[in-house]
Amino acid sequence: MEPSMPQQTSPGLAESAKPPKSQSPWALARRKFLRNKIAMISLVFLLIVCVMSVLAEPLTMPVEETAKINLTQMSKEPSAEHFFGTDKSGRDVFARTLHGGKTSLLLAFSITSAVIAIGTLVGAAAGFFGGWVDNALMRFTDFMMNFPFLLFVIVLKSIFIESSTGTLIFVISVISWTGTARLVRSKVMAEKENEYIMSAISIGSSSPKIIFKHLLPNVMSTIIVQATITLAAMIVAETALSFLGFGVPINIPTWGNMLQEARSPDVLTSKWWIWIPPAAILTLTILSINFIGEGLKDAFNPKSNR
């Protein structure tokens, strides 16, 4: 036994050895997440993609320019002038990829917000009130779950003659909230059994106040993880629908609309620069969102100790 042991420990070590009693679950989760290398790299990548998409106009050209057909610049290979070359109508692929990212990501974020909001409200109401409210809401949720996703989005979408991004957001949100509602309901039901909810009820807090101030903050970690999963799924949904021709109007650049060009054999065979860039960025974006979701799940899980 060396008596000089305590003096040898470095100050950094001593600091981390402090009892973490002052840390909130959120701070703990944040620390765990920041230490997760893959999740952090993914987050940085996603941020870069988002920032570049948002800054699409100052970085390249206005949206109107990207739609302009330029007959002198048709199907040019990548060069210093056009980083990713030009497509069959002479439009710059790099500019379109950035603008496409803006539309695709904005759509995915909007749909995710709507889906999470509807799902959380329905789930929280069903879980908190129980009884006939729960019964009615959950029967309705189960009923909505029977409809195959892609099929019904396409059917709903074709009702609207004037297709815009707004109708697409509406149509996808209407169908996709069910999973979130079920998840939130089960979490709320478990959380409701705690004493603090009992005491909140017994001192006469109103139901909305209990739900929003006490219940939801405590199931927030689940909702956040669910939101990341939804975000990835919605990017896929939007691009797949646009690819099939049921999504965003074709004149607006999105990753799905750009990939639609690859449906012509000529582009797919010999003009790789038209479809590989959106395909690659799309896949990498979804991959990074998945990693972030996994990292968050891990960070919020008190049992994991990474």
Next chain:
Amino acid sequence: MLQYTIRRLIGMIPIIFLISVVVFTLAKLMPGDALSGKIDPLNSDPEYIEEMREKMGLNDPIPAQYVRWMSGVVKGDFGDSFIHKRPVMELIGDRLPNTIVLGLTALVITYILAFLMGRYSGRFAYSFGDYIISAFNYLGLAIPSFVAALVAIYIFAIHLGWVPASGSIGSGVEAGTFEYYLSKAKHTILPALVLGTMATAAYTQFLRNDMIESSRKDYVRTARAKGTKESAIYNKHILRNSIIPIVTLLGFDIANLFGGAIITETIFTYPGIGYLFVESVNSRDYSVMMAITMMLTILTLIGNLIADLLYGLVDPRIRLS
């Protein structure tokens, strides 16, 4: 079990009724009607059109039209396709075998791949091979199926030229001959591979995690203590227990395969149900669209029932009630 199944099937009837109301309402909300596809462009006389509308019952009140449609559906008659000028059921009957062949091939590919990869990953968890497989899984979860299909066509059909890029049968091949089946297999394998491989990730992960969990259980320790060979422990004891939960996923897959086929079939222009659906929506062929929507929704219901039944079947601790 039988009682439970019958009860569930009876419980489905009101749901199917509600679904039919929803499908019919949606179809009615769509722009244009059954007639718009039938009008002869050379004879667009308003009087004639009005006469046709009257004849087809399109001027009847909506509930009456619903009852007429539904009474046909109950008898398995979904009306005629306006584009193909044939009964819808005949048309679907033509395309359905293609989708079933594609779906089953994809399912077999999924199960084989997931079984092999999951078994390896579960046994050699945290090894180099396990990391490769989980990297593959992450990629599989991230790549949208239509991107995977494009890449697959680019590599295997165009650059390597091993298989054709579209269709379900070569031209000029006579039905029933050996060449016919060979051509069919060649056309099916690429879409099936794409559809099947993309679905493996969830299964592989499931099997892997279950095997890791099982390997810590007491019965495994007992087997080790008895001196059972490591390979026998994994192949006979653990695998047998871990493979069971995967079977239950089959029910959910039935509906998923048909739904997923919409994208894959469209890209490969593979003449199945999914492609027919996209065609019918594009050409506003409502009777076909309604029939496919009804069919696939009911299929989802049945798939969920099968999943529940299988669950009770393989795990006797779960009481179905």
